[in-house]
Amino acid sequence: xxxxxxxxxxxxxxxxxxxxxxxxxxxxxxxxxxxxxxxxxxxxxxxxxxxxxxxxxxxxxxxxxxxxxxxxxxxxxxxxxxxxxxxxxxxxxxxxxxxxxxxxxxxxxxxxxxxxxxxxxxxxxxxxxxxxxxxxxxxxxxxxxxxxxxxxxxxxxxxxxxxxxxxxxxxxxxxxxxxxxxxxxxxxxxxxxxxxxxxxxxxxxxxxxxxxxxxxxxxxxxxxxxxxxxxxxxxxxxxxxxxxxxxxxxxxxxxxxxxxxxxxxxxxxxxxxxxxxxxxxxxxxxxxxxxxxxxxxxxxxxxxxxxxxxxxxxxxxxxxxxxxxxxxxxxxxxxxxxxxxxxxxxxxxxxxxxxxxxxxxxxxxxxxxxxxxxxxxxxxxxxxxxxxxxxxxxxxxxxxxxxxxxxxxxxxxxxxxxxxxxxxxxxxxxxxxxxxxxxxxxxxxxxxxxxxxxxxxxxxxxxxxxxxxxxxxxxxxxxxxxxxxxxxxxxxxxxxxxxxxxxxxxxxxxxxxxxxxxxxxxxxxxxxxxxxxxxxxx
Amino acid sequence: xxxxxxxxxxxxxxxxxxxxxxxxxxxxxxxxxxxxxxxxxxxxxxxxxxxxxxxxxxxxxxxxxxxxxxxxxxxxxxxxxxxxxxxxxxxxxxxxxxxxxxxxxxxxxxxxxxxxxxxxxxxxxxxxxxxxxxxxxxxxxxxxxxxxxxxxxxxxxxxxxxxxxxxxxxxxxxxxxxxxxxxxxxxxxxxxxxxxxxxxxxxxxxxxxxxxxxxxxxxxxxxxxxxxxxxxxxxxxxxxxxxxxxxxxxxxxxxxxxxxxxxxxxxxxxxxxxxxxxxxxxxxxxxxxxxxxxxxxxxxxxxxxxxxxxxxxxxxxxxxxxxxxxxxxxxxxxxxxxxxxxxxxxxxxxxxxxxxxxxxxx
Numbered sequence: 001x002x003x004x005x006x007x008x009x010x011x012x013x014x015x016x017x018x019x020x021x022x023x024x025x026x027x028x029x030x031x032x033x034x035x036x037x038x039x040x041x042x043x044x045x046x047x048x049x050x051x052x053x054x055x056x057x058x059x060x061x062x063x064x065x066x067x068x069x070x071x072x073x074x075x076x077x078x079x080x081x082x083x084x085x086x087x088x089x090x091x092x093x094x095x096x097x098x099x100x101x102x103x104x105x106x107x108x109x110x111x112x113x114x115x116x117x118x119x120x121x122x123x124x125x126x127x128x129x130x131x132x133x134x135x136x137x138x139x140x141x142x143x144x145x146x147x148x149x150x151x152x153x154x155x156x157x158x159x160x161x162x163x164x165x166x167x168x169x170x171x172x173x174x175x176x177x178x179x180x181x182x183x184x185x186x187x188x189x190x191x192x193x194x195x196x197x198x199x200x201x202x203x204x205x206x207x208x209x210x211x212x213x214x215x216x217x218x219x220x221x222x223x224x225x226x227x228x229x230x231x232x233x234x235x236x237x238x239x240x241x242x243x244x245x246x247x248x249x250x251x252x253x254x255x256x257x258x259x260x261x262x263x264x265x266x267x268x269x270x271x272x273x274x275x276x277x278x279x280x281x282x283x284x285x286x287x288x289x290x291x292x293x294x295x296x297x298x299x300x301x302x303x304x305x306x307x308x309x310x311x312x313x314x315x316x317x318x319x320x321x322x323x324x325x326x327x328x329x330x331x332x333x334x335x336x337x338x339x340x341x342x343x344x345x346x347x348x349x350x351x352x353x354x355x356x357x358x359x360x361x362x363x364x365x366x367x368x369x370x371x372x373x374x375x376x377x378x379x380x381x382x383x384x385x386x387x388x389x390x391x392x393x394x395x396x397x398x399x400x401x402x403x404x405x406x407x408x409x410x411x412x413x414x415x416x417x418x419x420x421x422x423x424x425x426x427x428x429x430x431x432x433x434x435x436x437x438x439x440x441x442x443x444x445x446x447x448x449x450x451x452x453x454x455x456x457x458x459x460x461x462x463x464x465x466x467x468x469x470x471x472x473x474x475x476x477x478x479x480x481x482x483x484x485x486x487x488x489x490x491x492x493x494x495x496x497x498x499x500x501x502x503x504x505x506x507x508x509x510x511x512x513x514x515x516x517x518x519x520x521x522x523x524x525x526x527x528x529x530x531x532x533x534x535x536x537x538x
Numbered sequence: 539x540x541x542x543x544x545x546x547x548x549x550x551x552x553x554x555x556x557x558x559x560x561x562x563x564x565x566x567x568x569x570x571x572x573x574x575x576x577x578x579x580x581x582x583x584x585x586x587x588x589x590x591x592x593x594x595x596x597x598x599x600x601x602x603x604x605x606x607x608x609x610x611x612x613x614x615x616x617x618x619x620x621x622x623x624x625x626x627x628x629x630x631x632x633x634x635x636x637x638x639x640x641x642x643x644x645x646x647x648x649x650x651x652x653x654x655x656x657x658x659x660x661x662x663x664x665x666x667x668x669x670x671x672x673x674x675x676x677x678x679x680x681x682x683x684x685x686x687x688x689x690x691x692x693x694x695x696x697x698x699x700x701x702x703x704x705x706x707x708x709x710x711x712x713x714x715x716x717x718x719x720x721x722x723x724x725x726x727x728x729x730x731x732x733x734x735x736x737x738x739x740x741x742x743x744x745x746x747x748x749x750x751x752x753x754x755x756x757x758x759x760x761x762x763x764x765x766x767x768x769x770x771x772x773x774x775x776x777x778x779x780x781x782x783x784x785x786x787x788x789x790x791x792x793x794x795x796x797x798x799x800x801x802x803x804x805x806x807x808x809x810x811x812x813x814x815x816x817x818x819x820x821x822x823x824x825x826x827x828x829x830x831x832x833x834x835x836x837x838x839x840x841x842x843x844x845x846x847x848x849x850x851x852x853x854x855x856x857x858x859x860x861x862x863x864x865x866x867x868x869x870x871x872x873x874x875x876x877x878x879x880x881x882x883x884x885x886x887x888x889x890x891x892x893x894x895x896x897x898x899x900x
Contacts, residue, residue, distance in 0.1 A: 432627065432629065434625045434626075434627060434629040435629050435631060437594075437596055437616070437623075437625070437629065438623065438625055438629035438630075438631070439631075439642070440595070440596075440615075440616040440617045441594055441595075441616055441617070441619075441621060441622070441623040441691075441700075442617075442622075442623075442642055442643035442646065442690065442691075442694070443617050443618075443620070443643050443646045443647055443694065444617055444642070444643075444646045445615075445617050445646075446615075446617075448646055449617075452642070453631050453642075456631075456633040457631075457632065457633055459633075
């Protein structure tokens with residue numbers, strides 16, 4: 001106290017920092033005094049905060065992550081991805097890609113098989129058929145690893161595992177020309193024991209494949225193969241063609257045995273587009289789920305293009321969802337406005353009774369309400385029966401009111417109506433009847449008074465109700481699922497489908513995120529146009 | 539009462555019931571001349587607001603007719619009556635600016651834009667809010683909102699303006715200031731005003747005539763001085779101003795005067811509202827008309843009294859004495875040097891003139 005008096009005394013020009021009697025600055029003292037109550041407030045909200053964090057914030061963040069997360073390919077075949085990164089995308093990838101790929105595909109450990117399964121599913125979103133391709137290649141890769149050249153030859157031409165090929169060669173190996181041109185092969189074949197019994201081996205060991213491949217390469221290189229071909233031709237024309245063809249490519253096959261081996265598993269492995277697709281989806285994050293959610297996709301060169309026409313469903317579905325939600329919102333508004341007005345202007349005893357009637361649906365299971373609409377609206381239902389009984393429609397022309405868009409709109413309007421009534425009622429309740437009286441006394445007829453004085457004051461309620469109903473409608477799931485039939489399905493039904501049936505969580509998350517951002521844009525627009533402060537929910 | 543001219547507003551045998559059981563307004567007859575400032579004064583539930591609402595058109599009389607300027611109003615909807623109205627809670631449209639609020643009655647009358655603007659500005663200037671046209675009602679203080687409401691009720695130049703407790707929400711100083719303003723505007727524009735209030739000082743300050751309502755009936759209709767000085771019945775006497783009430787029996791009536799026996803004391807009073815000799819009566823006597831220790835013989839009524847309580851109020855000392863069997867008898871003693879030496883328990887004499895003591899109904 002004494003200090004304060006002194007401070008204000010001698011130097012009024014320089015304002016002294018305010019202090020407590022013991023000299024601590026006022027701000028510090030204030031912070032100390034309020035800290036305890038702040039901590040207490042935090043403790044009070046903590047349970048809810050934690051709950052919201054775990055059940056709301058975390059799932060939303062997780063969903064956002066999932067919609068761009070793309071770990072499957074990278075996790076399953078990291079070495080291949082690293083090699084693919086070095087590939088410029090021109091022609092076929094280098095052999096290092098194939099060796100890494102076969103090695104990783106051939107790993108039969110449980111974990112790797114699970115990873116590869118996920119990769120197959122992931123690649124399948126880009127191009128149907130990838131899943132089975134990966135599955136069968138996985139089985140083959142383990143074997144390829146043991147005898148790459150054998151599988152390379154077989155992969156080059158199925159003729160190499162034809163049951164006639166090797167016995168014929170075995171016979172020819174006895175000839176001088178064969179022994180001359182392919183000496184080691186001849187030696188090995190002579191040592192190979194085959195027989196005429198149906199159970200005898202028809203294909204020699206893997207080493208014979210590698211020998212014949214390297215010798216064919218040499219023979220084709222120095223032209224000596226041309227001497228041998230007529231001899232083989234005389235024995236078997238087809239075999240001669242096979243030898244000639246193989247000889248011409250032998251160098252390439254020897255250099256890229258795994259490529260040919262994989263092509264033997266599936267032709268797709270020999271197409272650059274297959275590898276480009278893998279390269280494209282190998283990045284740890286991807287926009288492809290979002291592209292997919294708006295009916296677009298990457299082509300194999302990484303350009304964004306429209307999906308093929310038969311796969312374009314989501315844009316249409318989004319538009320349909322928005323139109324249905326707008327329609328439901330408008331229907332709710334038209335129905336709810338007079339009810340709310342009545343509720344707000346009736347004496348409170350009657351008003352409360354009516355309000356209970358409005359709230360009654362809230363206490364009834366959503367499922368019950370929806371299914372009761374089925375009872376009412378179906379072709380053999382109450383309404384159709386009544387109309388037929390009254391002779392308004394004939395028995396053959398019963399109206400289709402459910403399992404289509406009509407059913408969805410009717411049921412959704414009914415279910416969402418209270419969400420429109422309550423905010424409007426709470427706003428209208430606060431509008432004093434004296435405004436209308438004032439307007440009337442100032443010379444406005446009832447209509448003008450209503451339009452110019454009453455209605456503008458209900459705008460916050462209209463806005464709050466509309467935005468509430470619209471947001472609920474745009475994400476509505478159970479009612480369309482039950483009464484929507486084929487064409488009454490909305491976007492959330494597809495999100496649910498991808499969550500539960502197709503297990504494409506990335507796409508489900510992307511669709512959900514698009515929906516969420518649409519709602520946020522609307523919210524922002526509403527804030528700009530009407531102002532969130534003006535929104536009253538009750 | 540005021541000449542042969544047909545009254546501007548007439549209530550003719552008006553009755554009103556809301557529930558079919560209780561008459562809120564009973565057999566009401568009231569004539570209001572053009573240019574008059576008439577106040578309906580009464581406790582809440584006395585039917586005054588109902589009368590105003592019937593005049594405005596928001597309630598319909600159950601029976602009887604209401605006439606305005608010679609035209610029967612019963613079936614004219616409110617917006618065709620051309621009556622300006624100021625509401626208790628102002629009822630300014632919150633979504634419009636002050637200027638838009640004022641323009642509203644002109645716009646619905648399809649007045650041209652330039653005329654509207656000129657009139658709005660003139661009305662705003664009249665209530666000294668010329669610079670506030672662009673504000674919203676929510677941005678104004680209570681007093682400013684009240685002025686806007688007043689301007690809005692006047693801007694379309696109605697011949698009749700109704701005010702329903704317009705100053706009820708204001709604090710005391712502002713209320714007094716607004717009372718004078720409304721009075722001045724009334725004098726300036728000369729329209730007819732029907733004003734409803736339960737505040738008697740407000741009624742006394744502003745009105746040409748006051749209709750005191752109680753129990754659905756007009757108890758007395760008179761200019762403020764008459765009402766205060768010459769109440770017709772015990773209710774009016776009690777409701778307007780402070781009042782000493784002595785209950786007794788009429789002993790004798792002679793012309794305008796009478797003698798009343800109050801607890802053995804014989805009091806001379808004016809004979810106003812009692813039912814003859816032998817009937818019960820209430821004597822009404824204003825505290826400021828009672829003299830302490832009057833000169834002997836100067837007054838017909840002089841009685842012994844004991845000072846019970848003294849309350850110092852600056853300009854006067856409110857003195858409670860017991861006399862004539864009543865220990866709530868109030869005397870206002872002017873704060874002059876001569877009378878400064880009263881003390882509790884002191885024996886004094888109180889006296890008053892015959893004209894100041896009115897024998898009313900029981």
